[in-house]
Amino acid sequence: MLQQTPVIRVIPRLEEWLERWPTPAALAAVPPGEAVRAWATLGYPRRALWLHSAAVEITERHGGVVPEDVDALLALTGIGDYTARAVAAFAYGHRHPVVDTNTRRVIARAVGGQAEPAPPSRGRDLAAMSLLLPEGRDESAAFNAAIMELGALVCTARKPGCEVCPIRNECAWRAAGYPAHTGARKAVQKKFEGSDRQVRGLIMAELRATRHPVTDAEVDGLWPDAAQRGRALDGLLVDGLAVRTPGGYTLPH
DNA sequence: GAGCCGTGGTC
DNA sequence: TGACCAAGGCT
Numbered sequence: 001m002l003q004q005t006p007v008i009r010v011i012p013r014l015e016e017w018l019e020r021w022p023t024p025a026a027l028a029a030v031p032p033g034e035a036v037r038a039w040a041t042l043g044y045p046r047r048a049l050w051l052h053s054a055a056v057e058i059t060e061r062h063g064g065v066v067p068e069d070v071d072a073l074l075a076l077t078g079i080g081d082y083t084a085r086a087v088a089a090f091a092y093g094h095r096h097p098v099v100d101t102n103t104r105r106v107i108a109r110a111v112g113g114q115a116e117p118a119p120p121s122r123g124r125d126l127a128a129m130s131l132l133l134p135e136g137r138d139e140s141a142a143f144n145a146a147i148m149e150l151g152a153l154v155c156t157a158r159k160p161g162c163e164v165c166p167i168r169n170e171c172a173w174r175a176a177g178y179p180a181h182t183g184a185r186k187a188v189q190k191k192f193e194g195s196d197r198q199v200r201g202l203i204m205a206e207l208r209a210t211r212h213p214v215t216d217a218e219v220d221g222l223w224p225d226a227a228q229r230g231r232a233l234d235g236l237l238v239d240g241l242a243v244r245t246p247g248g249y250t251l252p253h
Numbered sequence: 254g255a256g257c258c259g260t261g262g263t264c
Numbered sequence: 265t266g267a268c269c270a271a272g273g274c275t
Binding site for chain 1: 255256257258259260261262263264
């Protein structure tokens with residue numbers, strides 16, 4: 001849920017989710033479409049599908065227990081470098097570097113003296129974090145969490161709170177006089193309004209809203225551009241977020 | 254490695 | 265108002 005999604009938006013949905021499905025086996029026992037429906041407007045609904053797949057994999061391959069090993073975690077659907085290490089470190093206390101977007105920004109500033117990090121690079125990022133990580137298990141887990149939290153709450157992208165920053169006296173960016181970012185601008189995120197993504201979102205909202213099949217006519221009414229509708233619908237079918245039934249389209253069952 | 258994938262809040 | 269950003273991952 002936290003992938004590319006602000007923590008504050010995740011918390012309430014996570015609490016509902018865990019009350020309904022307290023274990024991987026509980027989630028694995030329901031159709032994947034139920035996970036997609038409960039995901040609601042968290043965004044990137046493929047993550048809901050992947051989380052359901054991971055729950056099935058954990059139930060079948062790991063006896064219903066979330067694995068501790070990074071490689072075993074990485075083998076689960078939807079679990080990549082960040083999430084695998086976050087689970088190993090935060091849930092199990094293992095000593096691994098955990099690097100997310102906040103960590104990258106804090107290291108770029110406090111260590112590198114730069115306003116913004118370079119584009120994410122698995123090898124470089126893990127190496128940089130490894131150099132900072134304390135030796136002890138508990139200390140390393142705490143440090144992973146602390147640097148992420150610092151980036152999320154103080155050393156933010158837009159308005160960093162340097163005056164209240166606990167490491168301001170050791171910050172290379174501050175020592176250098178807060179030089180502005182000089183490198184290439186980050187690729188501009190494509191406009192959402194009018195995009196295929198928006199059409200996908202509209203179709204998904206319709207599928208979540210009813211337990212009856214959504215007809216072609218109903219899909220047609222969601223968006224005026226037929227070519228865009230076709231691309232969005234095909235994409236959802238390919239992704240497994242929608243399935244075609246005799247009466248129309250539904251969430252996967 | 255680039256492109257794609259939702260939604261909503263901030264400034 | 266619109267650009268920017270958010271505990272990324274997959275193809």
